[in-house]
Amino acid sequence: MSDDSSARIVAGLRTWLATAPPGARLPSNRELVARYGASPVTVQKAMRTLGALGLVESRPGVGTFARAVRTARAPDYGWQTAALGAPRTHLPPVSSPLRSASPDAIGLHAGYPDRTLLPERLVRSALARAARGDAALVRSPVPGRPELRAWFATELAEATPPGVTPPSARDVVVVPGSQIGLSGIFRALVGPGRPLLLESPTYWGAILAAAQAGVRTVPVPSGPDGPDPDELARAFAETGARVLYAQPNYANPTGAQWSRERAQRVLDLVRAHGAFLVEDDWAHDFGIETTARPLAAHDDAGHVVYVRSLTKSVSPAVRVAGIIARGPARDRVLADHGAESMYVSDLLQVAALDVVTQRGWLTHLRGLAQQLRSRRDLLAGALAEHVPDAHLDHVPRGGLHLWARLPDGTDLDRLTRDCEAAGVLIAPGTEWFPAEPSGPHVRLNFSGPDPARFPDGARVLGEALATQT
Secondary structure, X not given: OHHHHHHHHHXXXXXXXXXXXXXXEOOOHHHHHHHHOOOXXXXXXHHHHHHHOOOEEEEOOOEEEEOOOOOOOOOOOOHHHHHHOOOOOOOOOOOHHHOOOOOOOEEOOOOOOOHHHOOXXXXXHHHHHHHHOHHHOOOOOOOOOHHHHHHHXXXXXXXXXOOOOOOOHHHEEEEOOHHHHHHHHHHHHOOOOOEEEEEEOOOHHHHHHHHHHOOEEEEEEEEOOEEOHHXXXXXXXXXXXXXXXXXXXXXXXXXXXXXXXXXXXXXXXXXXXXXXXXXXXXXXXXXXXXXXXXXXXXXXOOOEEEEEEOHHHHOOOOOOEEEEOOOHHHHHHHHHHHHHOOOOOHHHHHHHHHHHHOHHHHHHHHHHHHHHHHXXXXXXHHHHHHOOOOEEOOOOOEOOEXXXXXXXXXXXXXXXXXXXXXXXXXXXXXXXXXXXXXXXXXXXXXXXXXXHHHHHHHHHHHHHHHOOO
16 A cells, blocks of 8 residues: 555656746645545655655755756767877777676786685785784885794795895885785886887786886797897997896796796896896695795895785785885885885784794695696696697796687687676786787686686687687
8 A cells, every 4th residue: 555655756746847947846645645645654655656756855854846957968088089199008998808708708818816815814814814914904114024024035035045145125015915015116227218128928007107107118039948138238339228128037927937047048137138037926825736936045146136915815905015125226116115115004914924834834835836737738628628729838847828810811809708798707928028929829727716617618718709700
């Protein structure tokens, strides 16, 4: 009965509002109770309905009024064209690894491991403990929490051979994730318009960070064993570059790990040219058949600027990374960090340190290596079965990705769209090249959710590719 009365009141008032001028005052609730023979609750319900429809607005203590009809029009932002000018660099709105996937999609595109591969119990308990302490209410020192800086330094010192001076906590600057760390390093050590050598292909985020810093990127060809030393020497000589960005361990996207010989040749070249090597050790915790071998452990003259992230291995919600730099380079990196982000949340630093110093952390990493191996082999086997035209230069010994070369002439944009229409997300390889791609590639993440569906994802990829060949 109440619902019928409420609908009757709404219908009657809508008829009245159709001819009433904007701002006209509606009858009071007492009048409506008498007019419609309804209870005050029913009248209030009708008024809420009219308000939800945008037909009336209530002014407490005054009454209810007919809302002015607002004519929809497209806003004009043309004035911003002149105010902003041409962009210095054209950055993609969202890079393909950061695209959101529907729950039903098979996500092979992302750059982060699935939450089932994270130390969830350690993270939750660490965050809870951190929230109960002073870290929830204070700011951290600009270089970072001393205990966490000491942990970063100690971890690298454990890999330092005899005869090389290990880093100290003073050499460490804690930053909110390696991405912002790379931007700061490129600003501090390269500078706008100056050349930066990059492996090609390389991490897409480093390419974006270089673009944001306004540096000039110079690609150096790199394969399963790392960059070509002869090409690297030529690039140093021809450009006068003083900084090389590289990923010696489980590179994103190729998964390459440099041999000891290749690493030594690259380090010798860097030293010979009086240059810096920015070593991005993002996958330090993702060894499968080998362990990470940081080049920074073999340098005590400040040539290697070491970036060690915990974001992917601890939790994407804990954006914490450490930069180890020595000498004036450290001071410049610290100054840029202080100006850019001031400091990193002490809450996150305390939680990150809690996780990596728990006894269960090493146990987690041992289990993680086994899980990554089975996932990697499953996806590689599915590609071999369902996408025979996809070629893997090598099966990575660590990391999170497979880097597959597709036949020449493959339309990657079309392939990506066709796969997505069939419920599979892939990452086209074009974003990993600082210049023109050397060929059509796709990067496939074997640490994503639901590995049981990897064969289905590979089948869809194979079918989509077959329509082009």
